[in-house]
Amino acid sequence: MANHKTASPRPDLNRIIRDNRIDDFRSPNLALGMRPVEFAPGKSSWIWETQPESALNPFGSVAGGYLAVFVDEILSTAIGSILEEGEWAVTAELKLSYLRALTPQRLEGHGRVIRRTRSVAFMEAEVRNAAGEAAVIASSTWVISQSASR
Secondary structure (H helix, E strand, O other): OOOOEOOOOOOOHHHHHHOOOHHHOOOHHHHHOEEEEEEEOOEEEEEEOOOOHHHEOOOOOEOHHHHHHHHHHHHHHHHHOOOOOOEEEEEEEEEEEEOOOOOOOOEEEEEEEEEEOOOEEEEEEEEEOOOOOEEEEEEEEEEEEEOOOO
8 A cells, every 4th residue: 555645634633632632623523413522542432412303314213324424533533543743544445334223312432443554544433322232333444644744
């Protein structure tokens, strides 16, 4: 895999995540009600208290695409917690397994980095419903890039 050298799109973001400054974390997806709970080295925890009606499919369940966005937020902050200055990462592959349908309810998600190399990270995440049952499991690969100045 190539070691890409470009400018980091958000040089401050990894620092915010590494410092566990959840109140300073910004993402357009927070408007959906998703919220970070904790950032730790190689880990991330989130909650999604209530899902907006726009996130529901015609059957009243949370749409899989919105759950994928939730998982992506979880994973992006888990990898961000271990990136060094001048590094950034993007999703190269994401596999989701939907274990049960989810009606609107409090969802809790956790993600972690399983292994990180210089240019790739392997990760996993899980989303649990309000009863604490696993509802979504995910595995993902992320490509790590360095800023041109490194």
